[in-house]
Every structure is written in structure tokens, then in C-alpha cells.
Amino acid sequence: MAKQITYGKFLLIECTAGELMNAVGSNICICDWCGKPFLPSDKGVYIAVLNHWYCWDSFLQWYADAEWYPQDVDVERKNFEFYAPRLGVKCQ
Ligand SMILES: [Zn+2]
Structure with a gap:
């Protein structure tokens, strides 16, 4: 079950590969x-500011060096609001 998760100021959604594949209509x-x-049952993180899906190992590597920039907030919010309902996550 996809859910919003909190790491710093980033808008993030934890979801399985399968949930993302359904949301974007992809087979892989x-x-x-x-x-x-990844298998449909594998969990990862959708990162709205990048519009990318990372597996958890990669997410943690990325997050270790990631910086949040205020100028990215518009695109981040736009991506998040597009994907959140498709992944069954309520916008906050
Ligand atoms: Zn990865």
C-alpha cells in the first residue's frame, strides 16, 4: 500500500514497483x-522532485547527499499531485 513518507522536506511516496507500474502504465x-x-512486489520510493522511482537502497544513498532547494518546490508539488492520487495516496 503506497503511503507518503517523510525525509527532510522532500515529498516522497513509498510504493511497490507494481503500484508505480500501474500508475504509469508500464510493464517493467x-x-x-x-x-x-524490480519485481512488482518490491518496495521503493517515488521522489517527486526528481520524478524518479528508486529502490530503497538507492534512495538511502541518494538521500545521504540530497539537498532540498526552494526553487524546485513548484515542480515537486506538481509531480506529487499527479502521482499521489494515481498511487492511492491522499495529498497533504
Ligand atoms: Zn536502485
Whole structure:
């Protein structure tokens, strides 16, 4: 079950590869960081500011160095509001 998660100021949705595949109408789900394909039952994180889905290992690597920039907030919010309802997450 997809849900919003909190790491710093980023808008993030934890969801399985399968939930993302349904949301975007894709048959495969590849982590945008490590490039590995994942099973529909594998969990990862949709990162609205990047419009990317990362597996958890990659997400934690990315987050260790990630910085949140106020100028990205508009695109981040737009991506989040597009994906959240498709993933069954309520916008906050
Ligand atoms: Zn990965």
C-alpha cells in the first residue's frame, strides 16, 4: 500500500514497483538510480522532485547527499499531485 513518507522536506511516496507500474502504465519497473529491474512486489520510493522511482537502497544513498532547494518546490508539488492520487495516496 503506497503511503507518503517523510525525509527532510522532500515529498516522497513509498510504493511497490507494481503500484508505480500501474500508475504509469508500464510493464517493467527499473530503479532510476541503480538501473536494476524490480519485481512488482518490491518496495521503493517515488521522489517527486526528481520524478524518479528508486529502490530503497538507492534512495538511502541518494538521500545521504540530497539537498532540498526552494526553487524546485513548484515542480515537486506538481509531480506529487499527479502521482499521489494515481498511487492511492491522499495529498497533504
Ligand atoms: Zn536502485
